[in-house]
Amino acid sequence: MATSLNFFPETSEPKTTHLPDWYSPETRIYSSTYSSISLPTDPFLDVVSFIFSHQHDGVTALIDSSSGYSISYSKLLPLVQSMASGLHHLGVSQGDVVLLLLPNSVYFPIIFFSVLYLGAIVTTMNPLSNMMEVKKQIVDCGVRFVFTLLENVDKLQKLGVHAIGVPENMDLDSEKTGFLSFRKLIGGQFGKAPRPVIRQQDTAAIMYSSGTTGVSKGVLFVRFEASQYEYSSSKNVYLAVLPMFHIYGLSLFVVGLLSLGSSIVIMRRFDASELVKVIDDYGVTHFPVVPPILTTLTMRAKHVCENSLQSLKQVSCGAAPLSRKTILDFVQALPHVDFVQGYGMTESTAVGTRGFNNEKHHNYSSIGLLAPNMQAKVVYWNSDSSLPPGFHGELWLRGPAIMQRYINNVEATNMTIDKDGWLRTGDIVCFDEDGYLYLSDRLKEIIKYKGYQIAPADLEAVLISHPEILDAAVTSAADEVCGEIPVAFVVRRHGCTLTKGAVIDFVANQVAPYKKVRRVVFTESIPKSAAGKILRKELKSFISSRL
Incomplete structure (x- = not known):
């Protein structure tokens, strides 16, 4: 059956004068095309009770990919309750903040839920964080207890917190004495912990984000939108990388x-060499990824036998923009797999949009439709005027998943959320006439050339289409005459003779005159985060020191 492949709209003008029913011309508010989901109304229904009140026929909850060790759904809640009893005995009480400084493991969800079970608050960090970063977060949100890897326990004890080592392997009978505390906590030796009165509006977690201002801030959440995933099924097998x-x-x-x-x-840790084997061995059906992992999967898929990766039904990608080439390469390598993109922020509990395809229409380049219960505005960045479908502006979101506030930072909260509850995302987007959303760039990354606005992502898409260019990134450099000019960092294919002038001419032939790249820097690689986001600060630092 023929399908259509839609990429970013070529024009910023609306294609139709007939406005859809999911957009109000009076309020200029966009609503989700999905049906609304009923949210719990009981003010005393906490996260743990809500999660485990759902009826389903799931058998196996968590599986460790390297050992095959698994935890069934029948044992999941008893383990959470055992751990909660152990934590209560240790002195964890309602309102205490517990840090999870851990990599992925089957124990991570159990620890998370056991903390919330007591009305305590979870905060998390990358286990690769250095001790200065850890100390800052401990002080910022008042951490009292930490779950971490064994090698960090002594360092954290010196910071005045109670640290508990968590085993990386699944052998709780390990002879290592460092895991004795953890074994006692989860071993069910302390009876049932008393449950405090927990309200829906009580803080459940503090997650850290750079938000729209670039400085790391603690985001307070009172709920997690589990209801957003109600379309899933107990027959699905997800790979958690x-x-x-x-x-x-x-x-x-x-x-x-x-x-x-x-x-x-x-x-526990992403291993490219094991990826295909894990998917095949466990019959993985759904694989949420970020761009670097998508690229790895595509490369591996090109060199597997025809029986491999056949269990995969859907791959979803988020956290950073994708180039047209990356999308096409994946679709060609795994044509039987549904590919979608999504959008969310820490400040929106990762809820924003949801990708959607059907048999006749594959909209691979869109970041999806607004998630259930979510509203949006598209606001022109030089004013507060809201825009209809077909026009680009800053995305504002409103809904039950939006954060409560930033911790200890009233100014940042007021800059990010207005008095009516709208979250300013800092992302430039456009809705098409079908309700699909397209991400253009970050507002703070827009290049201002002689009063014109230039999105780096537009130029990067052109650059990456050149057959001799493997990767590219664009940022701005200060200019006395023009204000700012676009500078392209380019990774050339090995052995090619592409010149800087040829790159400038290639782009100039495909964009408006004001959008032209003014300088080119050849480099061995583009600096990116683990999620695949271009680290433009590093590019700007290079420009400041060299150009």
Whole structure:
């Protein structure tokens, strides 16, 4: 059956004068095309009770990919309750903040839920963080207890917190005495912990984000939107490579899917050489990824036998923009797999949009349709005027998943959320006439050339289409006459003779005159985060020191 492949709209003008029913011309508010989802109304229904109140026929909850060790749904809540009893005996009480400084493991969700079970608050960090970063977060949100890897326990004890070592392998009978505290906590030796009165509006977690201002801030959450994942099924098998200490992995693997009976195969650390084997061995059906992992999967898919990767039904990608070439390469390598993109922020509990395709229409380049219960505005960045479909502006979001506030930072909260509850995302987007959303760039990354606005992503898409260019990134350099000019960092194919002038001419032939690249820097690689986001600060630092 023929399908259509839609990429970013070529024009910023609306294609139709007939406005759809999901957009109000009076309020200029966009609504989700999905049906609204009923949210719990009981003010005393806490996250843990809500998650485990869902009825499903799921059997296996969590599977360790390297050992095959698994935890069934029938044992999941008893383990959470045992751990909660142990924590209560240790002195954890309602309102205490507990840090999870851990990589992915089958124990991560159990620890998370056991903390919330007591009315305490979870905060998370990348386990690769240095002790200065850890100390800052401990002080910022008043951490009293930490779950971490064994090698960090002594360092954390010196910071005045109670640190508990968590085994990386699944052998709780290990002779290592360092895990004795953990074994006692989860061993069910302390009876049942008393449950405090927990309200829906009580803080559940503090997740850290750079937000729209670039400085790391603690985001307070009172709820996690488990209801957003109600379309999933107990027959689905998800591969968890994304870190659970990040809002994307936490909201999906720890909160969302465990309420629905899906099985979650957990890779403690991403290993490209093991990826195909894990997918085939466990019959993985769904694989949420970030751009670097998508690229790895595509490369591996090109060199496997025809029986490999056949269990895969859907791959979803988020956290950073994708180039047209990356999308096409994946679709060609795995044509039987549904590919979608999504959008969310730490400040929106990773909820924003949801990708959607059907048999006749494959909209691979869109970041999806507005998620259920979510509203949006598209606001012109030089004013507060809202824009209809077909026009580009800053995305504002409003809905039950939006954060409560930033911790200890009233100014940043007021800059990010207005008096009516709208979250200013800092992302430039456009809705098409079908309700699909397209991400253009970050507002703070827009290049201002002689009063014109230039999105780096537009130029990067042109650059990456050149057959001799492997990768590219664009940022701005200060200019006395023009204000700012676009500078392209380019990774050339090995052995090619492409010149800087040829790159400038190639772009100039495909864009408006004001959008032309003015300078080119050849480099061996483009600096990117683990999620695949271009680290433009590093590019700007290079420009400041060299150009």
